[in-house]
Amino acid sequence: MAHIRLENIRKVYDRQVEAVRDIAFEVERGEFVVLVGPSGCGKSTVLRIIAGLESITEGALYIDGRAMERVPPRDRDVAMVFQNQVLYPHMSVFDNMAFGLKLRGYGKEAMQRRVREAAELLGVEAILDRKPEQLSGGQRQRVAVGRAIVRKPRIFLFDEPLASLDAGLRGKMRAELSKLHARLGTTMIYVTHDQIEAMTMGDRIVVLDKGRIQQIDTPGALYRRPANRFVAGFIGNPPMNFIEGRLVGGTGGGPAFEAKGGTLRIPLAESRHAPAASRIGQAVTLGIRPEDIRPPTDTPPESPVCEADFLLDAVEYMGREALLRVRTGAQDVRVRIAAQALPPANHTVRLALDLNALYFFDRRTGARLHPG
Ligand SMILES: Nc1ncnc2c1ncn2[C@@H]1O[C@H](COP(=O)(O)OP(=O)(O)OP(=O)(O)O)[C@@H](O)[C@H]1O
Numbered sequence: 001m002a003h004i005r006l007e008n009i010r011k012v013y014d015r016q017v018e019a020v021r022d023i024a025f026e027v028e029r030g031e032f033v034v035l036v037g038p039s040g041c042g043k044s045t046v047l048r049i050i051a052g053l054e055s056i057t058e059g060a061l062y063i064d065g066r067a068m069e070r071v072p073p074r075d076r077d078v079a080m081v082f083q084n085q086v087l088y089p090h091m092s093v094f095d096n097m098a099f100g101l102k103l104r105g106y107g108k109e110a111m112q113r114r115v116r117e118a119a120e121l122l123g124v125e126a127i128l129d130r131k132p133e134q135l136s137g138g139q140r141q142r143v144a145v146g147r148a149i150v151r152k153p154r155i156f157l158f159d160e161p162l163a164s165l166d167a168g169l170r171g172k173m174r175a176e177l178s179k180l181h182a183r184l185g186t187t188m189i190y191v192t193h194d195q196i197e198a199m200t201m202g203d204r205i206v207v208l209d210k211g212r213i214q215q216i217d218t219p220g221a222l223y224r225r226p227a228n229r230f231v232a233g234f235i236g237n238p239p240m241n242f243i244e245g246r247l248v249g250g251t252g253g254g255p256a257f258e259a260k261g262g263t264l265r266i267p268l269a270e271s272r273h274a275p276a277a278s279r280i281g282q283a284v285t286l287g288i289r290p291e292d293i294r295p296p297t298d299t300p301p302e303s304p305v306c307e308a309d310f311l312l313d314a315v316e317y318m319g320r321e322a323l324l325r326v327r328t329g330a331q332d333v334r335v336r337i338a339a340q341a342l343p344p345a346n347h348t349v350r351l352a353l354d355l356n357a358l359y360f361f362d363r364r365t366g367a368r369l370h371p372g
């Protein structure tokens with residue numbers, strides 16, 4: 001188990017491509033931290049820097065308090081698993097897993113014990129004699145993880161290790177890796193572009209976009225208190241709706257949000273929406289998640305809502321639930337509802353927006369308007 005600290009790390013490739021900047025976070029001993037973000041945001045760069053496979057342009061990296069600047073990868077006691085981990089094709093599963101130990105001069109008995117332990121943990125005891133070509137994709141990834149485990153490193157780094165697997169197997173392996181973390185207690189950093197993977201596995205999540213950290217938080221906090229529009233739109237599936245409009249006030253009641261080009265007008269409560277209400281006259285973006293818009297009849301009696309009419313474009317039936325694609329003016333909104341009594345398309349539907357579930361974002365910077 002190890003503690004990791006990144007101090008304002010900046011990485012420039014080839015003297016001109018700035019891959020990441022101002023990367024600062026800590027990973028506690030035994031913690032499972034996920035780095036998540038869209039393709040090209042710098043996830044692999046950060047991971048490779050920790051492993052020692054990339055140099056740091058500016059900033060510093062510490063593992064257990066020790067600066068890593070001059071420590072080569074093999075002396076960092078870090079194991080990394082990649083997306084398409086290449087196994088040695090001519091070696092058996094056993095030999096693939098034992099290879100790293102052999103290089104480090106382990107004796108035969110110790111090697112066998114460690115490989116058997118890891119194989120049992122990963123459920124690959126029965127295939128130790130096979131060659132990689134005789135394995136399924138999931139089995140191959142398990143062996144790749146096994147090869148990392150046998151070394152008992154103080155840190156595991158995973159770079160999209162499940163990306164090439166189909167959805168079902170990915171879900172299963174996800175659960176297995178979480179269990180593995182619980183059993184080994186090793187510090188782990190896991191990179192993925194899949195927000196569901198991040199939400200289900202991470203103790204904490206570091207959200208990256210365009211080489212910068214957007215937010216670091218627990219899954220629950222990212223979902224309930226996103227720092228900005230990027231995080232709000234990235235975490236959650238289907239994603240949060242964003243409706244452009246402006247804050248109006250004064251005449252005829254208190255402050256309200258008025259959607260652009262539509263009839264949607266949401267009165268704001270001073271207590272609940274104070275930071276937004278102080279921006280009367282400004283253009284803002286309203287955010288609301290698809291599950292926080294419901295048919296008025298499905299609304300819990302105690303929750304404050306605002307009812308409004310929307311034009312229903314399409315209904316996507318998904319079994320227990322349905323996704324409605326509706327519009328206010330020219331702005332599309334998605335609504336997730338229980339799939340009973342679905343309304344017909346191309347009609348007006350009345351829906352209730354949960355006033356406790358509104359988010360407001362600065363139109364220009366994307367920052368969320370109400371803190372906390
Ligand atoms: N060796 C390199 N030389 C030059 N530019 C690079 C190099 N490696 C990465 N980059 C650039 O740095 C940025 C970050 O790349 P990185 O591989 O860290 O992204 P990523 O988040 O892992 O993306 P993906 O999800 O596609 O794997 C990208 O713009 C990429 O093109």
Ligand SMILES: [Mg+2]
Nearest residue numbers: 043044045159
């Ligand atoms: Mg990558």
